[in-house]
Amino acid sequence: MAGNPRTGRPYRRLCVEQRALGLPCWICGEAIDYELTSLAAQRSPWAFTLDHLVPLSRGGDLLDPANARSAHRRCNSQRGNRSTSAPTPQRQYRRW
Numbered sequence: 001m002a003g004n005p006r007t008g009r010p011y012r013r014l015c016v017e018q019r020a021l022g023l024p025c026w027i028c029g030e031a032i033d034y035e036l037t038s039l040a041a042q043r044s045p046w047a048f049t050l051d052h053l054v055p056l057s058r059g060g061d062l063l064d065p066a067n068a069r070s071a072h073r074r075c076n077s078q079r080g081n082r083s084t085s086a087p088t089p090q091r092q093y094r095r096w
Contacts, residue, residue, distance in 0.1 A: 010063050015050050018068050026051065027075035045074035055081040 005011055024031050036047040051071035054060030058081060060067050071079075 005062055014063055014065060014068055017065070018050055018070055019048055021070065023070040025072045025075050026069040027071050027079055030072070032070055032072055043073070045072060047073050049073045049076045051076045051079070055083065057081045058083060 019034060022034060032048050033044070033046050034048055036044050049071050051069045052060045052062070052067050053069055054067055056062055
């Protein structure tokens with residue numbers, strides 16, 4: 001039985017390599033606080049997460065370095081599985 005691929009050595013290595021680049025968030029362009037390393041600090045919305053240019057749910061490769069991007073936890077969560085980094089416009093509702 002295979003385990004979670006995100007806890008395996010190849011994925012952790014990809015995260016370490018991406019973190020070492022020290023790049024800004026590819027979604028918002030702001031700096032990422034790479035000093036946040038403890039478990040509690042990693043839950044910060046400004047902490048580093050590994051995002052994928054082509055979302056995994058749309059056929060992106062989990063371990064392909066060309067598909068890996070540095071992102072804030074918050075930006076990554078807001079983007080979801082959309083293929084672009086631009087947020088979708090909010091629907092306007094009329095109150096009658």
